[in-house]
Amino acid sequence: MPPAQELTIGDLSTRSGVPQSALRFYERQGLISSRRTTGNQRRYDRTTLRRIAFIRASQRVGIPLAQVGEVLGFLPEGQPPTKEFWVRASECWQEALDDRITQLQRMRDRFTSCIGCGCLSFEECALVNPDDTLGDRGPGAHLLDARGPRTN
Template sequence: MHPSDVLSIGQLASRTGLAVSAIRYYETQGLVRPTRNDGGQRRFRRSDIRRLSFVRIAQQFGFTIEQIAEQLQLLPESRTPTKGDWSKISLVFRAELDARIETLTKLRDNLDGCIGCGCLSLKKCRLYNPDDTARRKGSGPRYLMGDTPESNSS
C-alpha cells in the first residue's frame, strides 16, 4: 500500500467526524480492520472513511451494529470496495428503509386523525374506530401498523 493510501486513527477521526474511541470500538466489532506500522500504530485504508461513514449513517437510521457488521462482511477485504460492492449492500438496506419511509409517511399523514389506538379522543375516532373495533386486531396504533378501518369489522 502506498503511504498516501493509509490514514492514522486521528486522520480517520477527522475525516469521519467520529471520536477516536468510537473508531476503536468499531474495530473491536470487526467493522474496520486496520494494519499496524512498525511502531505498532494503527493504519487505516482510505476506503475505511466510507465504511465508517456508512456505519455512522446506518446507526442514525436505527440499524444495529450486528446488522451493519453482517452487511460489511460482504465487502472485500483485499481491495477497495467498488460501486457494485456497495450496491449489493444497498439492496438490503433499501428494502428496510423503504418500509420505514412508508411507516413514517403514514404517521405524518395520519397523526392528526384516527390511528386505531383505542383512545377514541377525536371525533374521527368514533367514525373510523367505533367501539374500539381496531382492538380486535391487537394492541397499538393499528392503522399505522397496517390495518384499515374496514378490516376491523371481521
C-alpha cells in the same frame, strides 16, 4: 509527495468526521480494521475512509450496525465498497427501508391527529400508548380510586 497509504486514528477521525471513540467501537465490532505499529498504535488503510462512509450512510437511513456488519462481511479485507457494492446493499435493504418509510408516514399521520387532544391515553393513540389495554374502558384512571392505587 504522495499521500500516506495509512492513516492514524486521529487522521481518520479528522478526515471522516467520526469521533475516535466511534472508530474504536467500529473496530471492536469488526466493521473496520487496523494494523498495529511496534509502538501499538493503530494504522488504518486509506480505503477505511470509504468503509466509514458506507457505515455512516447506512446508519443515517436506519440500518442497524449488525446488518451493516453482515454486508461488509462480503467485502474482501482491505477492499473499499464500490458503486456495485452500494447498489447490492441498497437492493438488500430496500424492503426494510420501504417498510420503515411506511411506518414513519403512519406515525406522522397519527401524530397529526393527536395535536390539540391533550389526552395521553385514548383508543386511537398507538403513538403515545401503543399497548393501552385500559383505553377500552374509556378516559380516566381505572386503577386508582379514592383509597389510592390497587395492588393486585
